[in-house]
Amino acid sequence: MNIRPGIAADNAVLVAIWEDAVRATHDFLSEDDIQFFRPLVRDDYLPAVEVLVAEDADGEPVGFIGLDGPKVEMLFVSTSQHGKGIGKALIEHVGRLKGPLAVDVNEQNPGGVAFYLKCGFKQVGRSELDGQGKPFPLLHLSQAS
Template identity: 55%
Template sequence: MPIRRATPKDIPLLVEIWERAVRATHYFLAEDDIDFFRPLIQDSYLPSLETWISVSDDNQPVGFIALTQSCVDMLFIEPARHGQGYGKRLLHHAFTLYGHLTVDVNEQNNAATGFYLAQGFIITGRSDIDSQGKPYPILHLRQQV
């Protein structure tokens, strides 16, 4: 499971991975929310964040992690690849770069919360709204291991 730094030409594919993963895990989002976030992901977030891609054995991107130093801003894996170690490997890569990590997770995304707790994160706080002011509660987590 090699990991490589993302380039600008990777962004369209990463947006596709993001959207498929969101549709598979963020059941609480409305279509309007996905439409709202898509251009932010493509035009603002991914171009400005430190992004690393996990690739399959046939060199195809299957997931990515986007960071602001030790803060995990995004971690998304192709739904068909969930549970195969790609997310864990990307987190480990980020840990080797920055040490203990932090992440915010939608409270309604039980799978993501469970994943991070299994990776040694603890919940340190909660917000009633997300960073865009939308009514999606956010859990704040910090890595302990």
């Protein structure tokens, strides 16, 4: 696996990875929610963050992380690659570059919560609404002590 900086030409495949992963892990999102967020991910969220892409041996993107400084704004891995250490490798890679990381994770995504806790994050807060004001509670996690 190779980790490289993302480029604008990656965005279509990254949105596809996002949608694939969200459909598998975010059971609390309706089809309308996914349709609402897809253009935001493509047009607003991806261009606003520093993106690093994980590629397989063939150079195909299989996951990505989006950062705002030391804050993880998005981390998604193709469902066919779940459990293979790609998300952990991305977290470890950016942790070496940025130091202790922070992340907000949907409380209703127990797999995501468990993943971040295994990566050394601890809960430091909670919000009832997500960043769009939708009723999807967020847990605020940090690696800092």
